[in-house]
Amino acid sequence: MRPLELGSISLVLVCLTACTTKTDPPTFEGIAASTTDPDCLSATLSWQPATDTGPSQAHTPQDQIAYDVYLATAPGGEAFGEPAFASVTGQAAITLSGLPQQSVVYFVVRARDAAGNQDDNRVEQSVTTATKSFFGVQTIFDNFCAVVGCHVPGDPPRGLILSDGFARARIVDQPANTRLLDGGEIDLVMPYDADVSYLFVKIDPPLFEAGMSEFGRAEGTLMPAPQTGAMLQPQEIATIQDWIQSGAVSCPADAGGDQ
């Protein structure tokens, strides 16, 4: 029995050595799927759980394996140093938000055991983020419209508030309080149809010129007013147009300000 006992002790010693010096990473096939939220600048990545083999004292249980996410803006461009995101251990998916608008973003996900060993897969997936998030639109409003003395709470022109948190609820499917020649109404923003959205008519030079005759009444000036010295650039107009054409969605959800 003694040799056996000695052998057992040896095995234990081997095991303990392996436990403290484990260098092999988990077995992981990498990212399996990626999806984007149609309304938001976010992506959800998912994968099959990694496995970690070896003596029971050394391996990391599946529910303790962590996953590191690396981003790049070009294929194979991930820098595998500090990960951009790390998932909670044991999860098989992660949702990333705040991604750049109208971009292709590439991802690689790697598994990491409790000892810090990370697999080296380069399985890559990509998503194309939307242009229609309200983030970009609000930024334009903040810079050009929702300035003190103009479209801010208090007594704004046309009663229209475009400040952060207020704007979307004040414009989407809201009447413009102006009338077409035929007496019809027009909304400030009609989802999916920028050309008949009064707010867009007011900022798009060709539509504004046409609108002057179509609406048959004074429509003031193109916005921002020329006297402000400010002018929307074509890409800024396009951002608002894309947002309307995509349904004038909100992302994140409206914070309120509907009073």
Add this chain to the structure above:
Amino acid sequence: MNDRTDWVRTRAWLTGCSLLGGVGAACSLINAYPQVVPAPPADAAPPTPGAIAVGGRVPTGDAGDQFILTALDPSTGLEFPGARTPMTVSAVVYDAYGASGRDLWYVFESGAGAIFPLPGEPFFVDTMQLDRTTTPPANGGSQWHQVGQLQIPAGVSYATTAAALNYVAYVAYGDPDGDGGTGGCADGGVELPAANYALIVLDTSDPTNLQCAVVLPLDTQPVALVGTPPADPTVTFGGSLSLGYKASTSPPSDGGGSAGNAEGGGGPSDGTAPDGAGGADAGAPAAEDDGGTDGPAGSDDGSTGGADATVGGDAGGSDAGGAVACAPPTSGSIAHLTTYGLSHDPISNQTSIGMQSDVSIYYPGGATDLGFAAVQLDQTWGVLVATGAAQTGPGGGMLTFYPLQESSSATTSWCFPFADPVIKAPAIDPCSLPAPTAFVTGTNGTSAVPNQLYAVMLSPDGGIVAPSTPLGHSGQTLSFEPFKSTLLAPYSQEDDNFELTAFAFDVATLVDDGGEPLTREQTGTPDWNPPKVRPNFVATRSSVSLCSP
């Protein structure tokens, strides 16, 4: 620029001026009649030097803008070293009616990360002092000190903040669902009324310990709040708070009432706005109001009548020095000025509020805007209401004085050439002689005429209107700095498109020869060199002793 300091120091105590840094600027006027001037207290503090408080943003490139409160030297526009303080400023009100030696600024502060909080978001009022004594002016230093702070329900706008004597007031979002929402206000919070909005009055007699004194429900949103001190200068607590309501209602079928259009004492008893006094968002007017007056006629709101006879015609043109008194309109769109009186019981230490008057204000052209400011004319406190040009018909602007006593009838109006329907709240020079001077501007002017700035001397027997001066950018707000006699016009747009513009005001030019009394200071010169700060809100220190003879 002229420096008033010397002659100011020769003058005695009288009363105060509040120059709010916002559209709803509440400005008091110092009258020019020495017989009503109380003697200065023996221990009255010497006049404090001028200061300009600025709530704004500092561009920091990719890191995003930083919200700050800072203070500038009126002589040069230079920022006082040490004055810059991180703070998301929503409004600044100077405590101009405060007791002698009291030098406080009320700074409304958003805790939401944006200057305009949403209902229910964190909101505070800070009582601040600008310390120029412990940091001697010798080194140009100055520092803000927070004297007290109170969390309060989220406020709606800088245009609805105002001070009275030992009070500061503002309009807050209410709790229309009546679900017991609170927004903070003193210990344990104050339950908001089941109304869309609330007028909240804070007792500031102890600036280290502000207290909610009054919470008055409002169904509709006022566009302006104007504070005035008590009519009796011996009263140590109180004053009036006037709420301005813009409306888009049609004129009365009879074309309006008699000249003066007063409805003194009328109106609701529940503290809410009168029927028909729609809030700013209660249905925007049909006519465009963002600066265009050059389009085809045909305003469809039926509210353009009536005012032409008084505003157009001989409204003054550019013939500076000519009398421009004109009759108040008796028809047109209807707005309301609802005034409440504040009183304080020293025994119970309770504040009460009651409606003093509700006045119908007729103004031209449906979509025109209104501006409100406190003013004292001929020893009487009142509210000066500025109305912009009609969308159609002859253009013209009008300033009308509504005293807050007795019948509250409009007593005097002054007309001036003005093309922009979107007028801003007047700023007031309370010290100009022989009468106070009001400054007005629009938002964007028109496509034909860039935004103009007017000075109108409010002589009871006529008035003097100065030739207009190009503002040089869109109108945001106007504030008058009395120590250097400077009109301030902040402007903040995108990127580097911002400026705190200053105009030196020379009343002698206006009175003596009818010339242009406003001279634009060239920004970036030794005379005017403000910091690279986007100026959202501006307020000025205006000592109560400034204009006393």
